[in-house]
Amino acid sequence: MDREKITGLLMKEKYPGIHKNGKRMRRLVLTLLWLLIVGTVASYSGYQQQKEQAADVDINTEEAVKEIVKEIEKETTVQAQRTTRKFEDEPDQLYARSAVLLDGKSGRVLYGKEADTIRPMASTTKIMTCILALEFLKEHPDQIITVSKEAAAQPKVHLGMQEGEKYYLQDLLYSLMLESHNDSAVAVAEGVAGSVAQFAQMMNQKARALGCKNTHFITPNGLDAKDDTGIHATTARELALIMRYCMTQSEASGEFLTITGTRSYQFQDVDQKRNFSCRNHNAFLDMMEGAVSGKTGFTGDAGYCYVGAVIRDDRVFIVSLLACGWPGNKGYKWKDTMQLMQYGIEHYQYKETEPEKTEDLPCxxxxxxxxxxxxxxxxxxxxxxxxxxxxxxxxxxxxxxxxxxxxxxxxxxxxxxxxxxxxxxxxxxxxxxxxxxxxxxxxxxxxxxxxxxxxxxxxxxxxxx
Incomplete structure (x- = not known):
């Protein structure tokens, strides 16, 4: 095996976070060095039998290196710096592959890292599902949903509804947003639009109306999916803009903030045969003063995702994160969110920009x-x-x-x-x-x-x- 190839894998320039990941990273580095030594010894053996063994070691070493490199990439993608920075004190080392800090009132991006890169968004999808359902409830406040076979068959995380059961749409929105139940998402979609496919059309229409040209919805729950148009995905910028709509522009913004800010909720099915209790899994609500709303997400393709908001002194900050680590790094999203929110709070203030009406103008x-x-x-x-x-x-x-x-x-x-x-x-x-x-x-x-x-x-x- 080419020793320079293995050595190159250890170079800090290629993996800038390799020295920042503690004991786990050191073990990976030591393993690579051991493989380098084994490969070198085997390649210099003079006996035919040892040459054959060296070839086997070389192949096995190559495969092992590939596996370790994959693991290193997962651990160190988080440390990649942005290629350009407007200000020297901007956050420059985030775990998320894509991140945005948005002014929730104007919609202006205050900070962006790969803000327009299309990525899967997992259960952050449900903010769109929720706001469309809340707008529907404005005209159908007592809407009852009958659970279909498709809804009841959704994978975990799920409420555990059974086919034929009936629920109030309002109650299922707490199941959707607090516990992120996938079966509730499908039941809500069917209750509002008649089918998941028709509800996806509503989602995409709303996204286009908001100027989100790179967002494509297929499912109401955010599970990884693909159709003829592409994958179920968005960008960090557009996810933040959708959150802005949910919080500040929709006629149902008040109801959205009430649901997503609720810590716990209990309800029954319409026939009062079953009781349910939901707990809000948005831990950020208790991490920072002014945190008012948010939604977590995770799938194998998307990694950990998050979109959340803080209101401080009449300022509205929205953070969206995509591909913010995979299992074993569940807390990365909270660290990134905290860092971006603190940056916005410390550096951005409202200023009057009204021009002088008497300024000199030519005749x-x-x-x-x-x-x-x-x-x-x-x-x-x-x-x-x-x-x-x-x-x-x-x-x-x-x-x-x-x-x-x-x-x-x-x-x-x-x-x-x-x-x-x-x-x-x-x-x-x-x-x-x-x-x-x-x-x-x-x-x-x-x-x-x-x-x-x-x-x-x-x-x-x-x-x-």
Whole structure:
């Protein structure tokens, strides 16, 4: 076996987290070194029998290295740095392969790591299932669901419903969001849309309406799935935007926050034959002041996932994490969430960004315009004004961020011109996104210049003599 190949596996440049994973990592490194020694000794044996054994060792060593490398990759993907950083104090070592910190009010991404990489999202899917069901309940508050064979057959984690049983839709949403029950998700989907396939269409329609072009829903519970369009997946950015909708934009936002913030809930089936108790598994609710909502998730393809929110001093921070470790690293998502939330709280504050309405603007040259004070001039200069529009300019910013102003104004205009006529706009951008814009209008009316108007001025002046 090529010894340089094995040695290369140990290089810090290839696996930057290899020295940061404690005893487990040291054992893996020692195992690789032992395999290197065994392979070297075997390859230098002079006897034919030993050569044959060396070949076997070489093959076995190759396979062992591949297995260990896979394990190292799982342990060290978490330490990968972002390729670019806007600020030196941004989080640079997260366990999650994809992560976003979002301003829950404006929807602006405050921090992103592979924010637009498409990945499976496991049970974080259920925030979309829940909000669609809550919006449905606005018009059907007493909706009862009869459990189908498909719903009853869903794998764990499940409530354990039996085919033919009846439940109130409202109760099943607590089962869905607190315990993440897969059978409740399917029952809810069927109760709202008639079938899982039709409910998936509703989910995808809502995602597109929110601008989530890289999100594709197949199941209401987030189990790994694939269809002709692709896999059941989203991005960290779009998962955060869906959470923003659930919390701040939907007509059912209040109900969503009530359910996801509930610590425990008890209910019965409609016939009162069975009793159920649900406990909220979102541990982050008790980890940070202001934590109000969230949803965990895990599948073999997705790894551990999480989306959650904190409200602090009227600021709304949303964190979404995808592929945040696999079994054995269940706590990674809490560490990443805490780190991102603390970063947002410490560095981002609301600032007023309203522009000065009296700022200097060039005058508009009105060609062939008439001014009684200067009747012989063929052009009239008209002052421009920035129009009030009531736009919110209260925006979450951190030190070091700059707002860019873009002025687009028509320099010339043929008469006539009326006061208030739009002649351009002034827009303000932050991080490449427009945060507000104002119309620029003509400050006075200028009629068209004609021989009749000029003659009238001449005659008026002549009458004074």
């Amino acid at each position: 508009l040259a009105v060609l062939d315009g008439f001014d009684a004070c200067r009747p012989y001039c063929s052009s009239v200069n008209v002052p421009l004004e920035i129009e009030e529009n009531g736009q919110q300019t209260h925006i979450l910013m951190r030190d070091g961020e700059r707002i860019e102003k873009n002025v687009t104004i028509q320099e010339k205009k043929k008469a006539p011109v009326k006061k208030g006529m739009v002649m351009g706009n002034v827009s303000y951008e932050l991080d490449g996104e427009e945060i507000c814009s104002y119309k620029v209008t003509a400050g006075k009316t200028v009629p068209e210049r004609t021989y009749g108007k000029i003659l009238g001025v001449i005659l008026e002046k002549a009458s004074l003599y």
